[in-house]
Amino acid sequence: MDILVAGGHGQIALRLLKLLAARGDTARGLIRSPDQADDLRAVGAVPVIGDLENDATLDAYVQGADAVVFAAGAGPGSGAARKRTVDLGGAVKLADAAKAMGVRRYVLVSSIGAQDPASLGGSMQEYLQAKADADDYVRAAGLDHTIVRPGSLTDDPGTGLVTASLDLGGRGPVPRADVAAVLAHTLIEPATIGLTFELFGGETPIPRALTALTAGL
Numbered sequence: 001m002d003i004l005v006a007g008g009h010g011q012i013a014l015r016l017l018k019l020l021a022a023r024g025d026t027a028r029g030l031i032r033s034p035d036q037a038d039d040l041r042a043v044g045a046v047p048v049i050g051d052l053e054n055d056a057t058l059d060a061y062v063q064g065a066d067a068v069v070f071a072a073g074a075g076p077g078s079g080a081a082r083k084r085t086v087d088l089g090g091a092v093k094l095a096d097a098a099k100a101m102g103v104r105r106y107v108l109v110s111s112i113g114a115q116d117p118a119s120l121g122g123s124m125q126e127y128l129q130a131k132a133d134a135d136d137y138v139r140a141a142g143l144d145h146t147i148v149r150p151g152s153l154t155d156d157p158g159t160g161l162v163t164a165s166l167d168l169g170g171r172g173p174v175p176r177a178d179v180a181a182v183l184a185h186t187l188i189e190p191a192t193i194g195l196t197f198e199l200f201g202g203e204t205p206i207p208r209a210l211t212a213l214t215a216g217l
Contacts, residue, residue, distance in 0.1 A: 002026040003187065004065045006052055006094050007072025008045065009036040012109065012153075015180035016071065018043035023184070030061055052090040053082075058097035067105035067187050070094050070134075083123075083130040091134035095141045105193075106143040107186055109179070110135050112151050112198055115168040135196065146186050147196040150179045163202030164209040172200035181206055 003020055005013050008029020020027035021044030028046045031037065037047035050061050052072055062068060070091045091108060098106050110131045113119065117128035138145050151172045158177025182199055185206050186192045191214045202209065 001066040003067045004028045005069045006030045012176050012179050013071040016183050017045035019184040053085050058093050059100050062097040062101045065103050069107045071109045083126050087130040088134045092137050095138050104144045106145045108138050108147045110147050110149045112149050144193045146192040149198045150174050151200040162209050163200045165198050170198050174201045
């Protein structure tokens with residue numbers, strides 16, 4: 001598969017790109033700064049230089065892809081405006097480009113709490129509102145989407161064991177390495193299409209955790 005990851009220099013994205021390249025996929029990472037290109041090449045990925053926030057369209061970067069992953073974010077130090085232009089606007093542009101280029105598969109990294117942004121105040125509410133609006137847009141775009149909402153991210157070593165739940169409102173940590181592994185498997189697991197699920201550290205192997213999501217549907 002040819003997979004474009006938006007936000008390609010992020011901590012989850014670099015781990016994901018490495019996994020995709022290792023299994024033989026063409027792993028392309030969309031990055032704004034050419035200075036980041038060597039970091040992508042070091043994990044076996046192809047750097048794609050483009051400005052997610054300011055380019056009018058992402059069509060040229062998405063063209064030729066079999067799937068896209070939105071793993072970008074404005075970051076904790078950003079203001080409300082950038083959360084809207086990156087966390088929301090970037091996800092919207094990627095969905096529009098996927099539709100325009102005929103790319104059906106779209107995996108979106110969201111956040112726990114996005115089902116109820118008003119439950120928190122200040123910058124966290126702004127962040128969660130941007131994520132919630134992005135989730136809604138992607139759901140309505142008519143793509144084969146999956147929305148993954150990880151818990152509190154850690155740099156602990158990945159275990160390959162997680163808890164994935166369609167019941168929203170949970171809390172808990174999850175290693176970034178396991179988030180990346182879940183994203184990689186989600187891309188090849190048709191049972192996750194159309195789902196929004198939360199993700200935490202757990203005791204279930206990733207493939208089984210994902211297929212079990214639809215067991216009760």
